[in-house]
Amino acid sequence: MIRHLKEKGYTRPILFTQFWEQNSTRMRRRDSFIQAVEEIYGYTPKPQEDIFLIDHSEGINTVSQLKLMRESLRTGDIPAVIGTNSITTARVYHGISELGLSMPGEIGLCGPEDWDWSNELNWPFMIRPHVTTLKVPSTEIGYRAAERLLQKMHQTDTLPQEISLPCILNARESTELR
Template identity: 30%
Template structure:
């Protein structure tokens, strides 16, 4: 059975172009449309009926794709809620794909979504030089990036100020009297991981605390990496007196490793996580964390995508939302005056 990419190869066009021909889009040159239709006939290609079935149940017949790197991360669940709530009101259906931080899997899902003639995509790119996504944007497929940006690419994006959020967290730890603060990072190739490390370094520099490379551990943003890297920190010669974790899954792993050691928070070690979750306040002690407006990220991204679909030529928009440090009881003492920008 012929696939969309077979037609694209036969007609010497992109998959996105074939999808637009199948979807009877208006912005296709007659010569290109004819070449694609001829290839479809020669290859006996039949458009997917999945999208048609989905569209037949929608009053407007509109469909978008959403791709996230880790569906097990509660942050992305809230982002998806924001997207779904907004798009449902606009009579759009959503296909959700989880690529598990795997770029090959991401490319596979992108091809599948384009083959289903989605009207647009909301994606957290695998990294900032994601060529597959960049090529789709250049082909004028409506696109919005969330959580992570693309380098040197003119595209709509919704992110948070990761540097400032991390700076606020580490600055707070320093104001509390900690001076051997470790950072457990996610994947270094992800822009958010590097931005949070920049904030960590900026706070140390602000307090004239020397940077110690042995106090930074790089992982893969998972719960398991949080366990392993925290164990490494607690086993090395320079043991931290506080830990700043790069996301909520890493935080869970760090909590587990600290508990196995029999250490008490905050008496033996301080802890602040990036990402505030509903369970943060239910821990003993309640966890101080950097809160991201995840639902708002999703809602604003959906709004941008909808605007891009109805107005393809509008200028690109970059939205940077603020974080908030939720101060609870996972540090030894709370300073009377803490400057949080």
């Protein structure tokens, strides 16, 4: 996703996330964001410049964070926000709309979790512009989890194992800057 944003001309990838301390998926996505920006853009992302927290229960709303993000931009920066999950991405979408920003002209938006449950109910198609997402291989995740569980049941000394599965980028209008 980061490589896609750079190829499209975005100069500033931004991560919007919720608190990650008690959520390994959010933590992993934040760490992956930092690593990818370092590798592809050549700098280390910083909190309150490149990584923004939202938590409506704590009063940290999306619009205020988008405003802070815009204040942190340098002249010539073209930001693209990555939401850590579909909820965060949808909140950012609504915040962008509320602020009247043009997408993809002034800001790009993308996020993970294009679960592809049904083409008719797939949330990235329900809004305009359609949102760029990563398709998560949910069926394969289920198969792998079941295999590991069965293996653990029969071999209790089996060590934990992390399995990474490839995702598919679905580039759509929200990041089509060029």
